[in-house]
Amino acid sequence: MYQVPDYNQTVSMKLSEVLADIGVDERIVMKRRRTWLLMESIQNITLQQLNRNDSAYIFGSQSEGTTTIDLQSDLDHIYCNKDLPIIQDWSDWIPGVNNLLMIQDNSISPGYCLLQRLRSDAPLPEDGESNQYLFKDRTGKLLLKNFIVSLLNINLEIHGPAGFQQGQQGLSDIDFVYALHCTTWPQQARQWLDQQGEGQWPSAEMKQYCSRTGCFVVGVGCRGSEHEQVEWRISTSLAERCLMFNLNIxxxxxxxxxxxxxxxxxxxxxxxxITSFMCKTVLFHCISNTHNNIWRENNLLSCLSLCLYLLYNNIIYENCPHFIITGNNLMRGKISPAVKPYILEILSNIINSAGVAILGIKCDDLGSRLQHKFYNLCTIKTSDIISESLLFSLAVHIYMTLKKINHHLKDSTCSPNEAVEILKNYVSKTINCQYEGLDKTASHLLLPWYCTTLGSVLASLNIYHYNTVSADALKLISLGLNTDVASSKLKLASILYCVQEIQKADTVLSEIERRYDLQIVEPVCSCYQFERELSRQGFFDLCDNHNEEDLQYITASCVRYLQCEIHCVPTELRYEMFRSTQEDRMFRTEEDNNWMDCAVVDSLPYLYFLQYKVHSHLGRHDQKQAVLFKLIRTIKEEPNLGHRETALNLLGKCI
Structure with missing residues (x-):
């Protein structure tokens, strides 16, 4: 039986407790994974609705659950286009499409490949000359250039093959990577499927699953290679996700x-x-080459030393082999002779310190937390902060997804009747697709929003033609009333107000105010980036033990009206749809700022504005003055309003 010395065991147990306190425990890891995979499902359903032949994937430490608050890990969003199928064998050639043949030979850097253009009418190489997208090499092959990321229509900073978008305060930075997918396992990695280390990990079942994930190719060449402009990096991210999801805590x-x-x-x-991916690769090699029984809570310090020692050896030889494509050296050209001895000295001191070096770590207060554990002092857990961030990120993600849908509907060529047909198609697709697992959960989150928007557009047409609202429109709106605490219900109240159903509007508004707990409900707006303050304590407290189903009780999205909903909007708010000039449009990106041609208002100020109008119609002077003061207080004191200027405009109309 493997024995652990008492000192090692004591430090390991205390260190495990500290890591659990900062969110590295089974519950938070699974919560992180569920949230980000749910966002991935939402993205893919949206791409289907927009008839995009793409797939979206969210990779990185956030979606793996292998991060902490202070690590501030970013996210890797991969968008994979399906219009250019990649094959590795001529027998896989598909007629009628632009096939690309993956070339992996001795002239190509390990972990990279070339993509040769093939004919669409026969399994033969394409013949032609070099152009903007293709390069003809010395042997006559037409190779796809790897600058394809520049074709992305996204306003992002470019970092190699990726676009970069800085997150709002409290949200993660995002790398957007454009990739192509090959459904078959890369030749360079086929040997890995048959290898088995001392630890018998990964299992045969895991490797079989990995082999079915295929691979991505990303538009970046190996630095210094003679093929750098036409090389594509092979990524086995889906297989690596499988490996990460099969690690123990x-x-x-x-x-x-x-x-x-x-x-x-x-x-x-x-x-x-030293990158996070190198650390992950080192961990994979350690697990593969050690018996599973050493990876125990009371042996954490020894496991850490084992990984650091392997990393130390990799730096000595300047070789960190990719776990799956072992010929790919992740440290190639990364470590200069000038810095190498310093890094080795740092790692040596940490390894030989027997855990003492950890006491000096300020990240997540790890060192001070560990000291407190030795003195049996209580330390603050961060699970509520992490849970709040995850749930709020999900709410923002849903709203940003709806922005994409709204951008499609807002197109100037899209008439109200066309918008109705498009939205009916969204609703029909979402209902009829036999989603399972997280895809089913994602569809249930999106469907009410589609119903609300469709009902509102129909109501606008009804009001324009008949000055009333059809039963179909009201039924659709009723199906979407529980998207969140207020926004969809406010659309219903606004419609009732516009058709002079004042008493019914008053009833709906009273119900919204009853449900809108000012100590809990958090405003959500992702129309643009702005500095948010911390969420209210009640929101924090509820998030830790709640999931995506509870967004309807604790969030309030801003209310967005497209121009095809204009007759559902009070006159005072309609002016917001026409705030933009031609000059404005020249200096903004439509994808990010399309809300500027809509009427958008935060839920709470809109609630009080509508109540003011209703009380005025009903002759309730005292109640009218009371909600006016509530509106003023909200504009002054609510820190996280996204559309404070709009609220001020409505206040001005009231006064």
């Missing part, structure tokens, strides 16, 4: 500790020399 904690150590001791001096 001690292995995850070991990986998180490696990243914290790198962030604390190495990156401030030698930025990006």
């Amino acid at each position: 001690i292995q995850i904690r070991c990986y998180v500790l490696m990243k914290i150590i790198s962030k604390t001791f190495i990156n401030p001096l030698f930025k990006d020399v």
